Amino acid sequence: MRGNQLRRIGDAALLVALVVATCFILIRLAPGDPFYPRLDDPAWTPERAATQRVAFGYDKPIRIQFVYYVSRTFRGDLGWSHSRNQPVAEALASALPATGLLVVTALGIAFAVGILVGAWQGWRRDSPLVRASDRVSLVLLSVPEFLIAVFALMGPALAWRWFPTAGMRTPYGPEGVLGLLDRLHHLALPALALGLPIAAVVARLQASAMREVRDAEFVRAARSRGLLDGLVLRRHALRNALIPVLTYAGLQLSTALSGAVIVERLFSWPGMGRLIVDAVGARDYPLVAGGVLVAALCTVVGTMLADLALRWATPRLRARA
Amino acid sequence: MTVTDSILSVRALDVTRPRSAQPALQGVTFAVAPGERIGIVGHSGAGKSTLASALLGLLPRDATLDPASEIHLGDTALHRADAETWRRARGARIALVMQEPMLALNPAMRIGAQVAEAATAHGIARDEADARMLEMLAKVGFGDPRAAARAYAHELSGGMRQRALIAAAMLMRPAVLIADEPTTALDPTIQAQVLDLLGALRDEVGTALLLISHDLPLVAERCDRVLRLEHGRLVEDDHADRVLARHHIRDYPTPSSGPVVPRAAAPPSAVLSVQDLVVRYGDVEAVRGVSFQLARGEALGIVGESGCGKSSVAHAVTRLVAVASGRVTLTPPTASGHAGTLDLLALSREPLRRARRHIQLIPQDAGASLTPHLTAEALVAEGLEVHGLAQGATALARARSLLAELGIGADLARRQAQQLSTGERQRVAIARAIAVEPAVLICDEPLAAVDEATRERIIEALETRRRGGIALVIISHDLPAVRRLAPSAMVMYLGRVVEHGATAEVLVAPQMPYAQALVSAIPTGDRESSRRRIVLHGEVPSPAAPPSGCAFHPRCPHPQKDDRCSRERPALVPIAPDHLAACWKLPLPPSR
Incomplete structure (x- = not known):
């Protein structure tokens, strides 16, 4: 039993290492680097860029850079973000809570709504209401989340002004209880846009x-x-019917994380998604690698959590593992 | 009997299913006196289970109870009752024990909670319900009720699961208990234990028992009255002995008088020879040194409880599972072009594929082994084409004639496997195996879950093939069928052969105590013989941790068993011509 657990942790570590290594290499194969000539900055001369490259070790072969990166990461140093001029760890720490809030809320909505609606649909076999709700989930399934996000922005946010269009909170807005409500108000649309398509899958x-x-x-x-x-x-019925849903739940954290990249961009949500997309554009290698590392760790942790939930629902699995 | 002095009375019970032309139940009328033991028998599809469902108000969604039907439970007219009245009756006044204890228990819920909820559902406080639950678990035979209450279904053996379900059903001391094939899914030596338990609880509580079974002798032994259903109608309602006497049952002989096929005098050279076969699954040794030989036209029956390694032998011999050690040789008839003996375990992929023509397996639950969307005739013809015996139209024609022989007409032969009934699928699987005219045919539980008529057909078809020269291996817990089909028999216990020899010896006058218990567990319909039955105590041990010495010693009822039984393993030794047994206490005094 102990050996089994250790093997799983080993597998997870290997997975994270592979993801990080792949991203590390891929982004370096793309044209450009963090010190590519900047057309809008006359002081940024090719000579200066070359010095910087040497200073940060980007003149070395990729494999040497990778060895440096790995050894630094193991010492807890994620490197320096060139585009943001701050340590990568700091940049990630500032963006992680926002993404965490968005993704966790979206998944919370997805599983709460999906499980309740799905359980109800399955229990009462055939009625007009069941069929109607099934159509709704089919539509949600077929529409990509960025379109849902765009519709949500256009209708409820822009046209009807029910919801704010951007950010996590009103700048210089209220604090305390009102501040919390303000944040929830900002959170509602992006979380729904991200969560509803997943809810539809869960419901089915x-x-x-x-x-x-x-x-x-x-x-x-x-x-x-x-x-x-x-x-x-x-x-009797629900707990056993949860098993296939929980099996699938682990995969949903990564779906939500990749969905968050687009949703965060559309709603100007100051999270990891936006951070990583910007970092890729600026060829900010250390920041990209750091972001991918965090995302991979989250996915692994999510899968493990789903696994634990599955064990809770399936006593038989506990005995076997 | 009038309505007033009966606890349950049913009048003109009609159940219809919109999708089938024939009513599931038609005009069924009977009454049950308090504490009466009633057996309900009939073929599969006769309406036995539908009757049980109707009495509990749990008919499937596609079945409807005719408004003119009447069901009186005591003074409650259930046929007019609303859902809530039904619910209050269920579990409290009329309870159910189902066929498959593994499926009837919620896999994610502890046993104790499932038993106790039978009380809390009827308004009994949690503490009181738990106390009753523990008391009832002790009563149904759990040595440590607290541990049992904490267990999950998968942690219990089949027999213990059924005991737990009986505890749940009897918790509220219902006036009527319906037991729907309560022991069909259990091992033969466990069946008697469970039926004894049901009988004892009935005596104590005074519950009326409706025992539903396809097995008339079993019911006749345990009940006062027998109702027989046929095509949804009640065709017989009489004293158990009279119903039993009226039906000529040649398949249920008493152990000493049953028909047994004789053995050929001098067996010719073996077609199949198995030596010291060992099969391991991880740490579990499922087969621990099995040897036998089989000649042309011979048949060997392998019997024993689930987990004893019977199926593993079948799978190992056909190389569906890896063999840890041992030797299996096949000598197909030379006329077929193959000369000499094949070392089956050494064959590489392509020679093995060709050799498979000569050794065919009808797997357990054979119906499920058919690809659902292919037609019956295509499935049978496939084997002929794969082994190059016939092609296209010729293959189809041969498939059809073979299916017809097994009672699958041209109409059915053109249907997809998924459109056929269980019994029909079973026969298609058999036709598929015998189509290629193998030298050896291994049948794993060929008669499980088929009705009486199908059973006869299958037995006849196998018998015909054997006479035609096919060597058969029949793995079954249907001992009467093994007696009819196989001249020699082998009893297995926890991966080892404990008795082996002529069927007339092994399955009629067995010597090893386990074999004796197994044979005596067959219901004969005779209450006298049921009293002489050897009821084993305890469960079949796990094959993962077989007991030391003679693996049977913890359950052995032999009066003289001693230390040696638990220390040293007895070898399989000849005790008479053509009769081997493994027991330290042989020769035993004659048991009857």
């Missing part, structure tokens, strides 16, 4: 799992004991 999975469990023998057995219908649903 949950509904089909529920339909299967509903005809299971143990559900019939629970009924034969005289349980109330609602109790049969909650206690």
Whole structure:
């Protein structure tokens, strides 16, 4: 059992290392570097760029750079962000909470809405309302999240002015309880744009799992004991119908993270997505590598959390692992 | 009997299914006195389970109860009741024990919670429900009820799972208990334990028992009255002995009188020879040194409880699982172009593929082994084409005639496998295996889950092939069928052969105590013999940790078992001509 856990952690570490190495190499294969001639800055001469390159070691072969990078990372130094003129760790630390808030809220909405709606759809087989809600989730599934984000910006935010269009909070806005409400107000649209397509997927999975469990023998057995219908649903059917959804949940953190890149850009959300996209544009190698490292770690942690949840729902797995 | 002195009375019960022309139940009328033991028998599809569902108000969504039907439970008219009244009756006054204990238990919920909820559902406080639950778990045979309450279904054996479900059903001391094939999914030596438990609880609580089964002798042994259903109608309602007497049952002989195929005098050279076969799955040794030989036209029955390694032998011999050690040789008839003996375990991919023509396996749950969207005839013809025995139209024609022989007409032969019934699929799987005219045919539980008529057909078809020269290996827990089909038999326990020899000896007058218990577990319909039955205590040990010495010693009822049994393993030694057994206490005094 212990050996198994260790192997999983080893696998996860290997995965993170591979992702970081791939990104490290790919971005260096793209044309340009952090010190590419800047047309708008007359003081930035090719000579100066060349000195900088040597100073930061970008004149060395990629494999040597990689060895340096790895050894520095293991010492806890993520490097210097050229485009932002601050340590990479600092830049990431400032963006991470915003993305965390957005992604966690979006996933919270996705699973809460998806599981509830899906469970309800699956439990009552066929009614006009079930069919209608199924259509809605099909539409949400087919529309990419950036389009949903654009629609959300155009309608509720720009045209009807129900929601703010950008940022995490009103500049110089209220503090305290009102400040919290202000933040929630800002959070609502991007979180929905990011969460609803995932909710649609979850709902469909949950509904089909529920339909299967509903005809299971143990559900019939629970009924034969005289349980109330609602109790049969909650206690017996739902928990077993969660298994396929939880299996899938681990994958959703990375989906949400990549979706966040676009949604953050559209809503000017000061998060990791925006940070990484900007860093790629500026060929800010250390910042890109740092961002990818954090994203990979998040995905691994998310998968592990989903795994734990799956074990909770499946006592059999606990015994086996 | 009038409505007033019966606890359950059913009048003109009609259940229809819109999608099928025939009603599932039609005009079923009977009454049950308090504490009465009633057996309900019939073929599969006769409406037994539909009747159980109707009595509990749990009919499937596509079935409807005719408004003119009447179901009275005590003084409650359930047929007129609303959902809430039904719910209050279920579990409290009328309870159910189902066939598959593994499926009937919620895999994600502790046993204790599932048993206790039968009480909390009917308004009993949590503490009181837990106390009753622990008391009931002890009563149904859990030595440590607290540990059992904390366990999950997968941590219990099949027999213990069924005990837990019986505890849940009996928790509220219902007036009526419906047991729907409660032991069909259990091992033969466990069946008697569970049925004894049901009987004991009935005696104590005074519950009326409706025992549903396809097995008339089993029901006749345990019930006062038997109802027989046929095509949804009640065709017989009489005293158990009279129903049993009326039905000529040649398949359920008493152990000493059953028909047994005789063995050929001098067996010719072996077609299949297996020596010291060992199969391991990880740390579990499923087969621990099995040897046997099989000649042309011979048949060997392999019997034993689940987990004893029967199926692993079948899979190892056909090289579907890796063999840890041992030797398997196949000598196909020379006429087919193959000369000499094939060392099956040494064959590489292509020679093995060709050799497979000569050794065919009908896997367990064979219906599920058919690709669902292919037609029956295509599935059978496929084997002929793969092995180059016939092509195209010729192959199809041969497939059709073979299917017809097994009772699958031209109509059915053109249907997709998924459109066929379980019994029909089973026969298609058999036709597929025998189509290529193998030298050896291995059948893993060929008769499980088929009704009486199909069972006869399959037995006849296999018998015909054997006479035609195919060597058969029949793996089954259906001992009467093994007696009819196989002249020699082998009893396995935890991966080892414990008794081997002529069926007339091994399955009629077995010597090793486990084999004796297994044979005595077959219901005969005779209450006297049921009293003499050897009821084993305890469960089949896990193959992952087999007991030391004689693996059977912890459960062995032999009066003289001693230290040696737990220390040293007895070898399989001849105890009579053509009869081997592994037991330190042989020769035993004759058991009857």
